Amino acid sequence: MVEILKNAVSGARELLGMRLARNTPQGRLVGLIVETEAYSYEDAASHSYRGQTARNSVMFGLAGLAYVYFTYGLHYCLNVVTGTTSSGEAVLIRALEPLEGIDIMRQNRHLQGASLQELTNGPAKLCQALKIDKTLNGHDLTKPPLRLIPGAPISRKAIVQTTRIGITSDSHRLWRFYIKDNPFVSKP
DNA sequence: GCTTTGATGCACT
DNA sequence: GTGCATCAAAGCG
Numbered sequence: 226m227v228e229i230l231k232n233a234v235s236g237a238r239e240l241l242g243m244r245l246a247r248n249t250p251q252g253r254l255v256g257l258i259v260e261t262e263a264y265s266y267e268d269a270a271s272h273s274y275r276g277q278t279a280r281n282s283v284m285f286g287l288a289g290l291a292y293v294y295f296t297y298g299l300h301y302c303l304n305v306v307t308g309t310t311s312s313g314e315a316v317l318i319r320a321l322e323p324l325e326g327i328d329i330m331r332q333n334r335h336l337q338g339a340s341l342q343e344l345t346n347g348p349a350k351l352c353q354a355l356k357i358d359k360t361l362n363g364h365d366l367t368k369p370p371l372r373l374i375p376g377a378p379i380s381r382k383a384i385v386q387t388t389r390i391g392i393t394s395d396s397h398r399l400w401r402f403y404i405k406d407n408p409f410v411s412k413p
Numbered sequence: 414g415c416t417t418t419g420a421t422g423c424a425c426t
Numbered sequence: 427g428t429g430c431a432t433c434a435a436a437g438c439g
Contacts, residue, residue: 262420270420280435298432300421317420349421391420417437426428 226367226375230288233263233314236307237402240316242379244324247355248370251329254355256321256345257376260403260410262389264304266313269394273313283363285311291371293352293362300349301358305366305373319390319401321345322409323354330354346411379404 229239240261247254264271272281272294283292284306292304292315308314323330323344330344331337334354345351352358357371366373382405389401390412403410 264420272420275436278435294420295434296419297421298419298434302420304420319420347422389420393419415438418435419433422431424428424430 226373227288230305230307230316231309233265233307233316234400236288236305236314237261237263237316237400238384239378240305240318240373241384241402241404242376244374244376245318245321245355246369246372246374247326247357249329249356251332252326254326254329255324256351256355257324257409258318258320259322259407260318260320261401262317262319263307263400263402264315264317265308268398268400270389270392270396270398271313271315273315277311277313281313284313284315286363289366289373291357291361291364291366293357293359295359301352302348303352303357303361317348318351319348320403320409320411321351321354322407342409346409348411 230236245256266273273284277285288307290306303318304315306315344354385405386399387401
C-alpha cells in the first residue's frame with residue numbers, strides 16, 4: 226500500500242480502480258475510485274505550499290493517512306497522504322462509483338430519488354455520502370472504519386490525464402487523472 | 414484582531 | 427451559465 230504512494234502524481238494514477246470501504250452503524254459502504262488529483266509542496270495550489278500549519282499537518286505525516294479538510298463553510302474533502310514523511314504531498318479523491326450500500330448513501334445525501342452518479346461525483350459529495358468528516362483526519366487508511374482496498378490496476382490507455390478543477394494557481398499542471406468513459410467522473 | 418478567500422455544490426435565470 | 431451560502435485558516439498589520 227505505502228509503496229505505491231511514494232509520490233503524489235504516480236499515487237494519483239495508482240489509486241484509480243482501488244476501492245474505498247467505509248463502515249458505519251447503518252452498514253458497509255463501498256465505492257470505486259474513478260477520479261483523483263495530485264498536490265505537492267512545490268505546487269502553489271496545494272495546501273502544503275506555504276509549509277506546515279495546524280490545518281495541513283497531516284499532509285506532512287505518513288503516506289496512507291487520510292487528510293480531511295473543511296472548506297467553503299460547509300464542505301469536507303478527502304485526500305490520501307503520499308510521499309515520505311514531511312514531504313507534504315497528497316492525492317484528492319474527486320469521484321467514486323458506488324458499489325455497495327447505495328441506499329445508505331442516498332440517505333446520507335438526503336437525495337432519495339437521485340440518480341446513482343449524483344451521489345459521489347464530486348469531492349464534497351462523496352464525503353457526505355460516506356459520512357467522512359474531520360474526525361477521520363489523520364486516520365490510517367489500512368484500518369476500519371475507512372479503508373483503501375487494492376483492486377485490478379487500470380491500464381494506462383484507459384486513464385485520462387488533464388488539468389485540475391477549481392484552482393487558480395499552477396493551473397498548467399496535468400495532475401488530474403480519471404478513468405476514461407466512466408460515467409461517475411465529475412466532469413469529462 | 415480583522416480581512417480575504419477558497420482543491421465546492423446547489424438553486425436559480 | 428451565474429450567483430450565493432457560510433466559516434475556518436491564512437495572511438497581514
